[in-house]
Amino acid sequence: MEIKGSAMAGTLESSDASIVVAPNADKGIVIDLISSVEKQFGEDIRRTVKQVLKELDVEDAIVKIQDRGALDCVIRARLQTAVLRAANGKSFDWEGQRHV
């Protein structure tokens, strides 16, 4: 999936994360993370971000995350939303997912 513009999802409320996804002219994935739980969960969050981008077939993007203690499933949801919005409103591939 190609990131065509800059888009945001989520909020700065507790248990949420605000995520901005933008094109990366230099190619590759850049993750910029600000989190109150960075020391403890920073690596987990980065791993989740990389995994979600891989699932969505995103190879080049800048991802800025302001985390407010969001659960893994919330990070996933907000990142998926931001990516789809940044890809000009592409729809999610529900059928291609592994479900419960």
Add this chain to the structure above:
Amino acid sequence: MFKLRRTMMYVPGNNPSMVKDAHIFGADTVMFDLEDSVALNEKDAARLLVYNALKRLDYEGTEIAVRINGLDTPYGREDLEAIVRVRPHIIRLPKAETSKDVRDIEAIIEEIEAKEGIPVGSIQLMAAVESARGVLNAREIAAASKRLVGIAIGAEDFVTDMQTTRSLDGMELLAARSQVLLAARNAGIYALDTVFSDVNNEEGFINEVKHIKQLGFDGKSVINPRQIDVVHRIYTPTPQEIHRSERILKASEEAARKGSGVVSLDGKMVDKPIIERAQRVLSLATAAGTYELEGGEAIAY
């Protein structure tokens, strides 16, 4: 034991802190909302949030419902594509107007279930009627699908459609509530009442809960955890009711043993409907955990 649905708590589908803790307040059913509590430009975000939450979080056995957007909106179909795949217990469709609205949703659910290898029929449905037309068609709506476990009335849209407003005594809703109840009982499904929006008016809330319980509703939608205990308290049989019901059942058993058709208790005739009511009181108390049913079957749908 039969399923209590005294409270169905609305949880805005785009609020992570509420979505993750929704089950801890003790509502009988938690309902994640993708419809009216979500802004139009956040529909995609709420859908993905509820989808990921249901996929990953453990709600410890609490019954989970998701209210989707209607199929007449640009969001309804996509909501189903997402939500059916993470298998909530119930999908609730808003603003049902005709039985066709239920059947259309059912057809899509069935298609997705089949595609994903989910046992067809495993996801249940609930319909809300929120307009004059929906209320008039409640009978057909309630009987439209085997998946339907309940029908609810949504009062805010309904009173607007009726060109009136809500009052504390609920006079303007009496005909509609009665119609929904008749439809539910005719179809053998649950009847759920609408929300009471003024969270700070506890007295008004208590009166409304007593009123709808007396009408015959199985429960009520709530919008705040503070409302849960109030409803549960009113819906849980009192020790006196339990005691009286036990005596009624005992008297009827004795009469049956003696081969006597007529039962009398404290000088009053006890007949079949009274016995059934007594059984239901004990079933409710058992489900609420305040009574241990010995032998016999719980009366339920």
